[in-house]
Amino acid sequence: xxxxMFMMKQVFRAGVILLLAGACYAGQTLTPIPGNIPAPDFxxxxxxxxxxxxxxxxxxxxxxxxxxTWCPPCREEIPSMNRAWxxxxxxxxxxxxxxxxxxxxxxxxxSADYPADFPMLMDQAGKVIDDYPVKGLPTxxxxxxxxxxxxxxxxxxxxxxxxxxxxxxxxxx
Amino acid sequence: xxxxxxxxxxxxxxxxxxxxTHTTNPDxxxxxxxFSDGDIxxxxxxxxxDQTRAxxxxxxxxxxxxxxxxxxxxxxxxxxxTGASGSGQPVSVDLGEWRMQHAGSRGPxxxxxxxxxxxxxxxxxxxxxxxxxxGMFPTRQEFLPGDYNWGLTAFGxxxxxxxxxxxxxxxxxxxxxxKITGIVCTPxxxxxx
Numbered sequence: 001x002x003x004x005m006f007m008m009k010q011v012f013r014a015g016v017i018l019l020l021a022g023a024c025y026a027g028q029t030l031t032p033i034p035g036n037i038p039a040p041d042f043x044x045x046x047x048x049x050x051x052x053x054x055x056x057x058x059x060x061x062x063x064x065x066x067x068x069t070w071c072p073p074c075r076e077e078i079p080s081m082n083r084a085w086x087x088x089x090x091x092x093x094x095x096x097x098x099x100x101x102x103x104x105x106x107x108x109x110x111s112a113d114y115p116a117d118f119p120m121l122m123d124q125a126g127k128v129i130d131d132y133p134v135k136g137l138p139t140x141x142x143x144x145x146x147x148x149x150x151x152x153x154x155x156x157x158x159x160x161x162x163x164x165x166x167x168x169x170x171x172x173x
Numbered sequence: 174x175x176x177x178x179x180x181x182x183x184x185x186x187x188x189x190x191x192x193x194t195h196t197t198n199p200d201x202x203x204x205x206x207x208f209s210d211g212d213i214x215x216x217x218x219x220x221x222x223d224q225t226r227a228x229x230x231x232x233x234x235x236x237x238x239x240x241x242x243x244x245x246x247x248x249x250x251x252x253x254x255t256g257a258s259g260s261g262q263p264v265s266v267d268l269g270e271w272r273m274q275h276a277g278s279r280g281p282x283x284x285x286x287x288x289x290x291x292x293x294x295x296x297x298x299x300x301x302x303x304x305x306x307x308g309m310f311p312t313r314q315e316f317l318p319g320d321y322n323w324g325l326t327a328f329g330x331x332x333x334x335x336x337x338x339x340x341x342x343x344x345x346x347x348x349x350x351x352k353i354t355g356i357v358c359t360p361x362x363x364x365x366x
Binding site for chain 1: 228249253256299300303304306307308310311313314316317318319320321322323324
């Protein structure tokens with residue numbers, strides 16, 4: 001009987017651990033990208049006419065979000081990205097939205113409903129997105145200060161979540 | 174040993190058995206099918222042909238291509254790795270492996286690469302092709318826990334048709350399959366009147 005009770009306790013403990021692990025994975029995640037793979041450099045204009053090169057931001061963590069106006073989960077995550085940006089800006093983190101395939105007028109009209117204060121870059125020919133390992137929209141990469149990929153998120157996230165933002169802040173040199 | 178086995182059974186995560194639910198949105202009447210098994214969730218939500226026309230008419234597609242897209246039984250599709258098992262394993266999906274049954278025959282679903290390649294150059298300009306390429310669900314994709322993607326899938330049968338879908342995926346290297354039955358392509362607007 002004692003043996004059975006002991007085994008039941010062990011099984012119960014294992015079950016609780018499994019359930020807790022499941023709960024963790026089901027939450028918000030950033031997937032680490034091992035191997036110090038360099039993020040491809042790019043040069044794109046934002047909607048204000050300013051030019052941005054990824055290499056300009058060496059020494060700083062950079063969040064790069066690929067999106068379009070017609071992608072529902074992209075639209076859904078923009079408000080939380082904007083709130084996250086207001087938290088991260090003062091922490092020395094750069095956030096860049098890269099719109100795929102649309103022009104500044106389309107983004108301007110869209111931004112009336114979904115305001116974003118971080119730079120919105122335009123990849124109208126879809127060349128930059130092809131250089132990145134992006135399969136679907138939205139996809140977000142976090143680039144470490146040394147210019148290598150640190151994390152990725154496929155699909156939308158609630159970006160103003162300390163669990164995510166602390167990982168980005170921890171990349172600062 | 175029986176109490177231990179019972180305990181083990183009770184502790185199994187509920188998602189180990191396939192679960193398919195069918196819903197109807199009370200606001201717009203569109204139907205959806207939600208499949209979950211292990212770490213994967215697949216959701217198919219009907220699109221009205223007019224919704225698809227509206228999306229692609231904003232871009233430089235020929236009217237023939239727009240009509241072809243609108244009447245190809247498109248679904249808004251979401252695939253997610255829920256991480257329900259807690260194993261942290263990746264889930265890989267290849268839409269080229271999915272099979273549909275319709276009107277007594279079984280075959281593949283429409284994939285974006287051969288579809289786009291079938292259009293003559295003048296049927297869609299490069300910007301329109303970008304919209305199509307990124308609007309359709311990727312043919313092959315790996316999802317880590319928490320990852321999901323959204324996109325359109327097309328089944329290439331007329332509006333109003335009913336079909337069954339055999340879905341398949343890999344959890345790490347283990348091949349899994351499931352079935353969603355009785356999926357209905359949204360009727361076109363003239364059939365709704």
